[in-house]
Amino acid sequence: MGGTFDPIHHGHLVAASEVAATFDLDEVVFVPTGEPWQKSGTDVSDSEHRYLMTVIATASNPRFTVSRVDVDRDGPTYTIDTLRDLRRLRPNSDLFFITGADAMAQIMSWKDVDELWELAHFVGVTRPGHVLDSMGRSDVSLLEVPAMAISSTDCRSRVKNAQPVWYLVPDGVVQYIAKHQLYLSASEREKGTPEGA
Numbered sequence: 001m002g003g004t005f006d007p008i009h010h011g012h013l014v015a016a017s018e019v020a021a022t023f024d025l026d027e028v029v030f031v032p033t034g035e036p037w038q039k040s041g042t043d044v045s046d047s048e049h050r051y052l053m054t055v056i057a058t059a060s061n062p063r064f065t066v067s068r069v070d071v072d073r074d075g076p077t078y079t080i081d082t083l084r085d086l087r088r089l090r091p092n093s094d095l096f097f098i099t100g101a102d103a104m105a106q107i108m109s110w111k112d113v114d115e116l117w118e119l120a121h122f123v124g125v126t127r128p129g130h131v132l133d134s135m136g137r138s139d140v141s142l143l144e145v146p147a148m149a150i151s152s153t154d155c156r157s158r159v160k161n162a163q164p165v166w167y168l169v170p171d172g173v174v175q176y177i178a179k180h181q182l183y184l185s186a187s188e189r190e191k192g193t194p195e196g197a
């Protein structure tokens with residue numbers, strides 16, 4: 001499952017868990033983006049923070065792992081590179097790529113989209129507020145997952161406004177955000193972490 005994970009939240013984790021159970025997957029590899037080019041207009045946290053939050057969030061699940069392939073590659077992150085790297089590292093594995101409904105709706109704008117379908121089986125999952133569509137492809141699977149009306153955007157905004165993110169993100173991620181004073185402006189960081197974070 002690829003994502004910017006800024007921060008990772010329970011919507012990501014539930015989606016991954018549901019796809020793993022439905023397709024009887026041995027492992028779910030979370031792949032934090034290096035430079036998410038379609039989010040270039042927004043303020044994205046350092047990739048090492050996003051990678052570490054993903055490690056913390058997935059550590060307790062023996063089937064969840066985290067890959068650095070996108071974090072360690074220079075330049076914009078393209079899924080075509082992610083899948084080629086993962087295939088090289090796991091030549092005997094069948095790859096599935098998990099995407100929420102919003103990401104699936106954008107997929108035709110991704111680099112080398114015509115080649116993506118041969119590298120992995122794409123699974124689109126439902127997400128509140130978005131319509132799930134297989135983009136006219138019979139080889140894309142669609143899966144309804146428990147509705148989690150959570151977004152990283154909302155989590156960042158809650159931290160900035162001193163509202164709690166407990167139970168939206170794993171406890172360790174709440175603590176990581178507070179420790180590193182993520183999602184606060186420079187002046188807010190000087191004042192200290194809001195109590196609600």
Ligand SMILES: Nc1ncnc2c1ncn2[C@@H]1O[C@H](COP(=O)(O)OP(=O)(O)OP(=O)(O)O)[C@@H](O)[C@H]1O
Binds near residue numbers: 125148150
């Ligand atoms: N609540 C959710 N339910 C199902 N899928 C989700 C949910 N949140 C994110 N996803 C999917 O997880 C993947 C990674 O998402 P991403 O890291 O961009 O999170 P996000 O919450 O959409 O972030 P942002 O609000 O910053 O855009 C995408 O495929 C996205 O569609």
Ligand SMILES: O=C(O)c1ccc[n+]([C@@H]2O[C@H](COP(=O)([O-])O)[C@@H](O)[C@H]2O)c1
Binds near residue numbers: 003039080
């Ligand atoms: O390949 C592309 O051009 C491309 C464009 C936008 C997003 N993606 C991938 O889609 C996944 C979700 O991205 P995001 O930005 O919604 O967190 C992540 O793995 C990205 O690398 C990929």
